[in-house]
Amino acid sequence: MSYPPDPNNPYGQKQPQGYGYPQQPQPQPAGYGYPQPPQPQPAAYGYPPVGQGYGFQPAVPQSMPGLVLTTRVLLFVIGGVQVILTGILLLVAATAKHEANTRHGDTAVFGNAAAGVLLVLGIVYLLASVLSITLGAKFGKGGPATRITTLVYGCISLLLGLLVLISGLSQSSTSNPGGPFGLIIGALWIGIAILWIVAMSTRDGVAWFNRPRY
Template sequence: MSYPPDPNNPYGQPPAAPGYGYPQQAPPPPAAAYGYPQAAPAYGYAPVAPPSMPGLVMTSRVLLFVIGGVQIIITGILLIAAAGTKTVANQHSTDSDTAIFGNAAAGILLVFGIVYLLAAVLSITLGVKFGKGGPATRITTIVYASVFLLLGLLVTVSAITGAGQAQGTAAGSGFGVVVGVLWIAICVLWIVAMASRDGVNWFNRPRY
């Protein structure tokens, strides 16, 4: 027969404190800890490639085709002039000075014709590459425009200097200034289009 414990007995078993006997459960973790991890902020994503060719890039492409066509026409004119000069030099073969001058002029015209022909091929090739070309096409266009920009500056400065020195050639010098300034503007447009954000994104876009 058991007796209830005497609360006044110092040797008795102390009563169990409330809450003991079963292990207490740890508090549940915060609600944010459940489920999938939260996505990190969307920093550092590459810019989205434009779905179609940007307007400035398209304008540059059209100008490349136009300039290529003009360069082909100039090539034909130079080659015809070289052939005519060579013919005149042969007709005056007895005059050594005329023959030498004519042959030299024909050679210079021929060299310029070849240079314009190569430039025409490069212009048209770059224009074609704008559709599916990558960063190499963009960089080549920048180099191409930079080189011809310097040539345009030389033509403009030469025309202005010539107009100041010889009053009789004012009309020709004025035409040279117009051509030089126009060529400079076209080259600057090419460089700006290739260096702009839309141009970089277009040529860096993924190609499948």
């Protein structure tokens, strides 16, 4: 005689699934009448996937690049030297004017002319010093206008340095004591001007002055 299995017996056999027994729920396959899970849409031909651009955005520099910082320091140094030269030229011009007022004839005419030339040079150096110091001060928050102005300033300085170098060469050929000094000043000024131009033309320099400002 067989006995029905005890439902409270944990060691009893599992009830087979078949006719008269409840079936376990089976996962329904996706098909007609059933919603399908969302599928990622492929990117269309010739277009980048959603959320991606055509390329990486250029990195925004967090600190001033080395060449730009060097240019800024040189602008401050050159501005200070130009202020000193302005003072010297104006002092010499005042002295020449005073001497011309105490003389007569050709000496007075020459003294007045020399005083006028020195006064003009002093004003030019004063304006150049203001420009140099102003540009250096704007390197921290300045934009493309600051970069372009510094680039133009460097090109003009390069031309002036070439003129001084040519003048020094001509004076050296005539055994003029001022020739070597002109060569040194001209070569130094050309080197500084080239550094300014390179710093304002490199990718890091352009990115620094084109960075967003908040």
